[in-house]
Amino acid sequence: MDVILVEDLRKSFDGHEAVRGVSFAVGEGEIYGIIGPNGAGKTTTLRMIAGILRPDTGRVLIQGKEPGEAREEGLIGYLPEDAGVYRHLKGIDFLRFVAGLYARGGDEVEEMVERGIEISGLGEALNKPMGGYSKGMKRRILLAAVLMARPRVAILDEPTSGLDVYHSVMVRNVIKEYARSGGTVLLSSHNMLEVEYLCDRLMFLHRGRKLGEGTPGELVARYGGANLEEAFINAIGGVDVEA
Amino acid sequence: MKLKQVMVKEVKELLKERTVLLGVILGPIIIFTIFAGMSMAAGRQALEQAEQVRNYAIIYRGHAYGDYARMLADSLGVPLYTGSVDPGEVLEGRTAVVIIGDEFFDNITRGLPGRADIIVKTSSLNFLSMSLPQQVEASFAQGVYMLVADLVSSLLPEADVRFLQSPVVANTTLYYRGTPLSPGEAFGLVFGVGLSVTMATMILVMSSMQVAATSVGIERESKTLEMLLSLPVSRRELILGKILGVAFITGLGIISYAVGIGIYFYSLGSIVSQAPEQGVQASPVVSVSPTSIAAFMAGLTVTLVTSLLIGLVVGSIPQDVRGAQLASSYVGLLLLAPVFAVFFGIDLTSLEGVWRVVYLDPVVLLYLVIWGVVTGDPGMATTGFAGLLVNLVVWVVVASRVLGSEAILVGGYSRRLRGLFRVGLPRSSS
Ligand SMILES: Nc1ncnc2c1ncn2[C@@H]1O[C@H](COP(=O)(O)OP(=O)(O)OP(=O)(O)O)[C@@H](O)[C@H]1O
Numbered sequence: 208m209d210v211i212l213v214e215d216l217r218k219s220f221d222g223h224e225a226v227r228g229v230s231f232a233v234g235e236g237e238i239y240g241i242i243g244p245n246g247a248g249k250t251t252t253l254r255m256i257a258g259i260l261r262p263d264t265g266r267v268l269i270q271g272k273e274p275g276e277a278r279e280e281g282l283i284g285y286l287p288e289d290a291g292v293y294r295h296l297k298g299i300d301f302l303r304f305v306a307g308l309y310a311r312g313g314d315e316v317e318e319m320v321e322r323g324i325e326i327s328g329l330g331e332a333l334n335k336p337m338g339g340y341s342k343g344m345k346r347r348i349l350l351a352a353v354l355m356a357r358p359r360v361a362i363l364d365e366p367t368s369g370l371d372v373y374h375s376v377m378v379r380n381v382i383k384e385y386a387r388s389g390g391t392v393l394l395s396s397h398n399m400l401e402v403e404y405l406c407d408r409l410m411f412l413h414r415g416r417k418l419g420e421g422t423p424g425e426l427v428a429r430y431g432g433a434n435l436e437e438a439f440i441n442a443i444g445g446v447d448v449e450a
Numbered sequence: 451m452k453l454k455q456v457m458v459k460e461v462k463e464l465l466k467e468r469t470v471l472l473g474v475i476l477g478p479i480i481i482f483t484i485f486a487g488m489s490m491a492a493g494r495q496a497l498e499q500a501e502q503v504r505n506y507a508i509i510y511r512g513h514a515y516g517d518y519a520r521m522l523a524d525s526l527g528v529p530l531y532t533g534s535v536d537p538g539e540v541l542e543g544r545t546a547v548v549i550i551g552d553e554f555f556d557n558i559t560r561g562l563p564g565r566a567d568i569i570v571k572t573s574s575l576n577f578l579s580m581s582l583p584q585q586v587e588a589s590f591a592q593g594v595y596m597l598v599a600d601l602v603s604s605l606l607p608e609a610d611v612r613f614l615q616s617p618v619v620a621n622t623t624l625y626y627r628g629t630p631l632s633p634g635e636a637f638g639l640v641f642g643v644g645l646s647v648t649m650a651t652m653i654l655v656m657s658s659m660q661v662a663a664t665s666v667g668i669e670r671e672s673k674t675l676e677m678l679l680s681l682p683v684s685r686r687e688l689i690l691g692k693i694l695g696v697a698f699i700t701g702l703g704i705i706s707y708a709v710g711i712g713i714y715f716y717s718l719g720s721i722v723s724q725a726p727e728q729g730v731q732a733s734p735v736v737s738v739s740p741t742s743i744a745a746f747m748a749g750l751t752v753t754l755v756t757s758l759l760i761g762l763v764v765g766s767i768p769q770d771v772r773g774a775q776l777a778s779s780y781v782g783l784l785l786l787a788p789v790f791a792v793f794f795g796i797d798l799t800s801l802e803g804v805w806r807v808v809y810l811d812p813v814v815l816l817y818l819v820i821w822g823v824v825t826g827d828p829g830m831a832t833t834g835f836a837g838l839l840v841n842l843v844v845w846v847v848v849a850s851r852v853l854g855s856e857a858i859l860v861g862g863y864s865r866r867l868r869g870l871f872r873v874g875l876p877r878s879s880s
């Protein structure tokens with residue numbers, strides 16, 4: 208059974224169609240990527256799957272459940288694209304707060320928090336208020352909060368944005384590891400290298416429509432070019448210098 | 451000068467914000483309209499009361515001055531009862547009775563002020579009706595003056611007429627819903643509950659509403675809201691958790707409120723106990739019992755939680771914290787406006803007709819609880835409390851709807867609200 212099933216999603220804002228009929232499915236343990244230029248509709252799509260936005264038409268099923276229900280059951284972990292932190296809360300207390308919502312028993316909280324500490328790699332800084340964290344530190348604590356609970360589905364909107372090379376690699380390894388342990392990942396990214404390394408399958412999204420779908424190799428073969436970046440540019444019809 | 455560019459940008463930004471428009475520009479008109487309505491209602495009440503003042507009777511308990519008593523009643527145009535008639539019966543359908551005896555006329559005919567007992571009855575107690583005893587006394591004294599001025603000038607040409615400046619020394623008692631109150635007690639009730647307790651409640655409600663109203667706005671602005679909304683917790687729990695968190699903090703306010711009100715009632719009690727002894731039973735204000743304090747604190751707590759919910763809902767609709775603050779202050783003022791009506795002499799415990807919509811307001815319901823508790827009217831306190839509980843449930847549901855809606859993240863409430871009122875043809879799809 209597909210862990211994520213998306214059928215003909217559509218969403219408009221003020222008469223502007225941001226997502227125009229997107230369908231795809233993601234299986235267990237799979238890492239699925241969405242790539243597309245700015246404004247393509249990636250975030251809108253991920254928000255609908257996470258149950259934050261309601262689609263105008265179409266449907267989303269997470270393990271056969273509506274997103275709202277799946278969310279309440281703790282099946283979903285969602286890292287928003289542009290998420291912030293609670294300024295006065297210490298990193299460790301934030302992890303405890305999130306773990307407390309996902310965990311079913313007291314022991315599980317400690318287990319999750321331990322994992323969170325490891326994923327974040329923040330060490331001593333966890334005992335400081337998050338308001339003082341750098342951009343990269345904030346991203347890592349949020350990602351740790353999402354992945355430590357090992358939800359069935361992790362929805363990551365540009366997970367490595369703002370991270371340096373070292374920490375990007377670290378985060379990619381964490382995501383890989385999470386998928387290997389049976390987690391399903393849906394992510395968006397602008398980094399072709401990352402997508403190529405991480406994703407089992409991916410789609411090109413352009414102006415709210417799915418252009419193509421497949422493994423990175425398949426997409427390069429279909430659209431031509433030396434790598435995924437060139438294949439993507441070819442898929443969206445080249446770069447218009449005038450625009 | 452770059453001043454102009456900066457100013458134009460600021461004006462353009464602000465004019466786009468509906469809450470700024472509503473709050474800063476339309477707000478004063480709305481507030482003054484409310485006050486105008488209240489003044490009108492208060493004026494009407496004052497006119498009605500002027501009618502009431504003339505609606506009293508005289509009971510003459512003596513034997514020697516029957517003719518004078520008759521002349522006095524006639525000159526005042528009020529009925530006269532004699533003998534051992536029951537004042538309670540005479541009061542039926544009247545505002546007041548003035549009870550006089552032979553001693554009264556003994557004094558008057560000797561050029562001394564006459565003693566009278568005045569019993570006034572009112573079904574509503576407020577800044578206006580509190581003065582009813584004085585008004586009745588003044589009206590009666592006026593009649594005495596007219597009568598005596600004639601008599602004295604014809605019978606006692608040599609008499610010292612200075613006493614005519616205040617020909618009556620009255621012992622007045624105000625019966626409010628069957629309970630006798632001395633002037634000190636009436637003042638204590640009206641000033642204590644109507645003004646001071648109300649003011650303290652206002653400050654508590656307004657400040658907590660602001661905290662709740664900005665709580666969603668701050669999450670939106672610090673970009674923590676989206677992740678929070680994706681966590682495995684139901685909207686209802688999320689709201690109640692938020693509210694109880696704010697309530698915990700404002701609970702500290704309740705404690706300071708309780709201490710303050712204790713000090714206040716204590717001082718009020720000592721004023722009232724110094725009031726002249728009239729064989730009147732102990733003041734309800736002073737006899738605040740542990741049960742009534744508990745009832746009052748329970749009412750206050752429910753009101754506070756409800757106003758936090760209202761603040762949360764109202765504050766979630768504007769797109770930023772500034773809007774949330776403005777919106778919650780205006781809604782707060784609206785909720786508190788009926789309590790301002792007390793300043794205008796309006797009695798919130800006995801509203802009639804359309805004015806009863808005011809009973810949807812949790813602050814007014816709290817007022818009923820307080821008033822019921824203080825005057826020893828369990829019916830009123832219970833009704834107020836039941837209303838508060840209904841209010842609480844309704845606002846929990848509304849708040850979880852609002853937080854459950856995607857508009858909380860991406861905006862668009864105003865579009866939706868407009869949609870509710872849109873009539874005519876739908877926009878053609880392009
Ligand atoms: N809340 C909103 N209100 C109005 N329009 C919106 C809203 N959210 C998204 N849009 C519009 O929907 C379209 C898709 O936006 P979306 O954020 O999904 O793009 P994206 O692919 O995530 O872009 P990016 O790579 O820049 O993050 C854009 O045209 C955007 O302007």
Ligand SMILES: [Mg+2]
Pocket residue numbers: 249250251288364
């Ligand atoms: Mg995006």
